[in-house]
Amino acid sequence: MLIECIPNVSEGRRPEIVEAMAAAIRAVPGVRLLDHSSDPSHNRSVFTLAGDAGAVEQAVMALFERAVADIDLRRHSGEHPRLGAVDVVPFVPIEGATMADCVALAKKVGAEVAERFQIPVYLYEEASTIPTRKNLEDIRRGEFEGLAAKMATAGWTPDFGAAAPHPSAGATVIGARMPLIAYNINLATDRLDVAKKIAAGIRHSSGGYRFVKAMGIKLESRGIVQVSMNLTNFEKTPIFRVFETVKREADRYGVAILESEFVGLVPSAALMAAAEFYLQIDGFKADQVLENKLRS
């Protein structure tokens, strides 16, 4: 059973601190640190790790231990909104793991973090227990600086721990979600209005697909524009449907698709679904894939 975890930490400028956190994760037996990257302007780092539930839990605890020791939110600034030293901890089901496994793990880790580090924890997304506390943006609104006041407000008692921020480490948002796919489509035009109109048409917030976040941006150096997306549930809103919609809408402006790209990792099942759609494969089953069969 494999669970992926993508903790976001409020430190992106001191490489030695980030490296110490990476080393703490790598030291846990049964855990693979797949990737980590830091953004100095965000002053934030993202780790991607995977393992079974027990190993991932241990790695998250090891990361908290280092982060609490090395990060002080009272002296932190950066462009990205944040609530805590370890800001967000999503658990994602991969092979053989279900969403229920990830929700259970989020709650277990949440209780443990509150108990061991005196850091209050909010549960989010699939692990959320309150409908108004499902979205990360809503929980994070007001940031670390507004946290003490927010916690005293009705409806904002944390899921675990006291209703007061940890002095230096703030609070942490822990939850379970589907894999997030960062997917961009480049258009053969420099017309930013076209990219923006297409993005508005496909994103959930303005009436589009339920699991799409999108914006239109300019790629200055190439003289083209891009529809930049996060696909938050590739099973319910598949890549091919989004691609075909963007293609059709671009066509309405006489614009062609130049190419698309994934930023970071993409689950194999998301690509298989595209092959199945375009090749019109009848009754396709995952165990027809040689590699899946070999591992079953």
Added chain:
Amino acid sequence: MLIECIPNVSEGRRPEIVEAMAAAIRAVPGVRLLDHSSDPSHNRSVFTLAGDAGAVEQAVMALFERAVADIDLRRHSGEHPRLGAVDVVPFVPIEGATMADCVALAKKVGAEVAERFQIPVYLYEEASTIPTRKNLEDIRRGEFEGLAAKMATAGWTPDFGAAAPHPSAGATVIGARMPLIAYNINLATDRLDVAKKIAAGIRHSSGGYRFVKAMGIKLESRGIVQVSMNLTNFEKTPIFRVFETVKREADRYGVAILESEFVGLVPSAALMAAAEFYLQIDGFKADQVLENKLRS
């Protein structure tokens, strides 16, 4: 390193004999028997197994031992052409294995089979040492019944063993090839002439794609026709190109594609290539796939 092996055996009517061969393969440590199926009218069975080179070699030897004991070609009849008790043994590179590994294994196993069972062996496809002995059909022409005469002809001395058939087990063709994908496209029509014309257009033998074998057949029970194909090198002649060509040619007759299907297993890379093509993914790398990254 994983190598797949798909031995074809001249017995498809006595389930107890086939099951004894399957058991002999399964008993080899490190080998997975992924599939086996028998065709009584062909009087032939196909096994699909995988493992590292050493384990696969052992499993093939174990299969020969049973086949030589239980099959007598002098009393064998069936619709499918055949030369030997173990008729064909292809080795196919999967994960971490190269074609060169499979060619080396084919030669090692060929020498061993000739030595241990006194069965002459022809090498074919990528393992072939003579240009006129690359195609299985050419080697098998004349079948078991014509084998003694053929072996005495110039150019048909076997690669290993004496130039005389084994009395009951004939000869065996051993080699290395790319994974073969059995792929069918169903057309929304009952016009067999359309399926036949499309098949003729795409297959290598009549001027089509180099690594496509194809025929048009009728699916009586459904009242539709099918372009039934073997794709013998999905890297050089990819599925999406074949699919798009069939679609375009069918369109010329006003016929739509109903669906496509794989018979048996398909390598993940063949489906990934389709996703990459249709989604126009720029600079796609296999290690962007989460599952590949986890296993690297």
